[in-house]
Amino acid sequence: xxxxxxxxxxxRLLLGTAQYPSPAILADAVKASGTSVVTVSLxxxxxxxxxxxxxxxxIRSLGVRILPNTAxxxxxxxxxxxxxxxxxxxxxxxxxxxxxGNHDTLQPDVFGLVEAxxxxxxDGFMVFPYTTDDLVVAGRLLEAGCKVLMPWCAPIGxxxxxxxxxxxxxxxxxxxxxxxxxxxxxxxxxxAATVMELGFDAVLLNTAxxxxxxxxxxxxxxxxxxxxxxxxxxxxxxxxxxxxxxxTPTFGRAVFHEA
Amino acid sequence: xxxxxxxxxxxxxxxxxxxxxxxAAVTVAETxxxxxxxxxxxxxxMLAPWCERExxxxxxxxxxxxxxxxWDTATPGQVTRAGTxxxxxxxxxxxxxxxxxxxxxxRRVDEDEIELLEPDLAxxxxxxxxxxxxxxxxxxxxxxxxxxxxxxMGVEFRFGVDARHISRFDRRIDCTGMAAEDDRLRGVRGExxxxxxxxxxxxxxxxxxxPRFPLYVVPRTGHRFMVGATMIESRSTGxxxxxxxxxxxxxxxxxxxxxxEAEIVETGVGIRPAFPDNLPRVEARxxxxxxxxxxxxxxxxxxxxxRQAAGLVFSQDRTKEPAHETDRQRRSA
Numbered sequence: 001x002x003x004x005x006x007x008x009x010x011x012r013l014l015l016g017t018a019q020y021p022s023p024a025i026l027a028d029a030v031k032a033s034g035t036s037v038v039t040v041s042l043x044x045x046x047x048x049x050x051x052x053x054x055x056x057x058x059i060r061s062l063g064v065r066i067l068p069n070t071a072x073x074x075x076x077x078x079x080x081x082x083x084x085x086x087x088x089x090x091x092x093x094x095x096x097x098x099x100x101g102n103h104d105t106l107q108p109d110v111f112g113l114v115e116a117x118x119x120x121x122x123d124g125f126m127v128f129p130y131t132t133d134d135l136v137v138a139g140r141l142l143e144a145g146c147k148v149l150m151p152w153c154a155p156i157g158x159x160x161x162x163x164x165x166x167x168x169x170x171x172x173x174x175x176x177x178x179x180x181x182x183x184x185x186x187x188x189x190x191x192a193a194t195v196m197e198l199g200f201d202a203v204l205l206n207t208a209x210x211x212x213x214x215x216x217x218x219x220x221x222x223x224x225x226x227x228x229x230x231x232x233x234x235x236x237x238x239x240x241x242x243x244x245x246x247x248t249p250t251f252g253r254a255v256f257h258e259a
Numbered sequence: 260x261x262x263x264x265x266x267x268x269x270x271x272x273x274x275x276x277x278x279x280x281x282x283a284a285v286t287v288a289e290t291x292x293x294x295x296x297x298x299x300x301x302x303x304x305m306l307a308p309w310c311e312r313e314x315x316x317x318x319x320x321x322x323x324x325x326x327x328x329x330w331d332t333a334t335p336g337q338v339t340r341a342g343t344x345x346x347x348x349x350x351x352x353x354x355x356x357x358x359x360x361x362x363x364x365x366r367r368v369d370e371d372e373i374e375l376l377e378p379d380l381a382x383x384x385x386x387x388x389x390x391x392x393x394x395x396x397x398x399x400x401x402x403x404x405x406x407x408x409x410x411x412m413g414v415e416f417r418f419g420v421d422a423r424h425i426s427r428f429d430r431r432i433d434c435t436g437m438a439a440e441d442d443r444l445r446g447v448r449g450e451x452x453x454x455x456x457x458x459x460x461x462x463x464x465x466x467x468x469x470p471r472f473p474l475y476v477v478p479r480t481g482h483r484f485m486v487g488a489t490m491i492e493s494r495s496t497g498x499x500x501x502x503x504x505x506x507x508x509x510x511x512x513x514x515x516x517x518x519x520e521a522e523i524v525e526t527g528v529g530i531r532p533a534f535p536d537n538l539p540r541v542e543a544r545x546x547x548x549x550x551x552x553x554x555x556x557x558x559x560x561x562x563x564x565x566r567q568a569a570g571l572v573f574s575q576d577r578t579k580e581p582a583h584e585t586d587r588q589r590r591s592a
Contacts, residue, residue: 021315023537027535055445157470
């Protein structure tokens with residue numbers, strides 16, 4: 001169990017709900033992963049009022065907590081409007097805040113992000129901001145009222161895995177008490193295990209599972225990797241050494257190797 | 260046996276053909292005033308079960324394999340058997356690898372072979388996949404041809420009527436798509452364009468892979484090209500959105516810059532009816548049989564569904580469910 005903003009969650013894996021071959025496979029993947037939070041986008045689906053209601057009701061029937069997101073929003077105004085709509089549709093004040101700054105790389109517009117975060121926090125939202133690994137931006141988001149941060153480890157959907165381990169390490173070090181969730185860029189379970197070993201509180205991913213040949217199998221694999229990484233973090237990993245160390249004592253050599 | 264078919268989309272018309280050829284007296288009732296306007300009308304018309312397997316489950320390939328033969332028999336001259344070409348921009352060749360690993364029935368083609376297949380794409384793509392056994396048709400022409408064929412076989416068509424007022428029949432087949440009152444169905448919105456330009460010629464459907472905006476272009480007669488299609492979890496029938504239009508046009512332009520000068524002769528929106536597993540169903544209820552959930556595979560899977568429905572109508576065993584083993588069932592087996 002892990003506590004996130006006062007809610008006890010059984011899993012440290014958060015799963016996106018887009019791009020699956022079918023809602024039935026999505027439901028199986030959610031079950032196999034053990035996740036207890038799913039994200040759902042509604043920017044595009046809300047055109048024409050509540051015409052996307054059927055898909056949203058399938059998401060609600062998964063029986064897990066819903067973290068709506070503002071994916072596809074490019075401005076503060078759009079993101080704020082979408083967040084308010086999401087609060088109505090899903091009855092939750094949790095919102096994953098995305099304000100996209102570049103159409104090609106989908107990297108966050110961190111200036112718009114801080115502004116939108118301030119507006120939404122003042123309005124009573126629990127804002128989960130999708131941000132970069134920049135420490136100054138992270139600080140501004142906390143000042144704006146965010147209680148959790150979601151740094152990327154690589155661009156959305158890129159499957160590159162952590163491209164800047166140093167930045168992630170330093171972020172963990174600078175904000176020891178803030179829940180940090182790595183969001184975006186994870187491609188394979190070993191990537192998830194790596195960032196969990198660094199001490200991140202959770203990971204959020206979508207494409208790596210949804211677009212796998214077998215999304216259900218991949219969801220299960222990620223669930224296990226996240227658990228493994230977390231347990232390793234809490235169990236004190238060995239630091240790398242440059243000499244071989246036998247795990248059973250060897251006899252017959254009374255002296256240190258003369259280097 | 261007198262059979263009433265509700266709905267003159269691709270499901271209704273194919274069912275009418277299967278039943279009429281087995282000797283039933285068939286009436287097709289359609290609330291619209293003509294063949295157009297339903298989801299089938301806005302379809303791409305690709306008979307491409309191998310390509311679809313990229314995201315669809317095995318039953319789509321199993322049930323769709325014979326679709327081209329079916330259409331060739333029912334509507335001679337409508338099917339073009341020229342395969343499918345799949346290409347990707349140089350920066351997206353990872354998508355090509357992914358597509359190749361998820362599908363079968365293809366061979367890799369290089370720049371020279373792409374030029375042989377589609378001379379107008381010469382020099383634009385270095386690598387691609389060719390699916391030689393796939394086919395395509397123009398949905399509107401094929402539906403019109405099937406309608407005429409059925410009328411010639413004695414099938415009665417009644418347009419602009421509410422089928423509930425027709426009572427003299429022994430069996431009913433419901434093929435009403437999103438209009439069916441079935442709580443399990445959801446709509447998946449698809450937006451499409453028709454472009455016209457004499458500056459590009461294609462002989463077969465071309466799929467342009469992209470991590471975010473995969474698109475296909477299907478050549479039609481009169482220098483026209485169908486460009487499709489978005490997939491949005493919504494049953495909104497409102498006009499194509501600006502963003503979708505930009506995505507479709509952007510991808511068409513990436514396939515060939517001459518599409519930049521093409522005329523946009525039509526935009527269309529269809530709502531695909533889908534069950535949670537995105538696979539179609541034929542189900543018997545009382546003296547009625549329902550065909551629904553064809554999703555994005557109307558022309559591909561309607562023939563197989565029509566055959567199953569006709570089988571149900573004529574068989575004693577009216578509770579029989581069509582067998583299609585999904586990937587999930589296979590996993591849990």
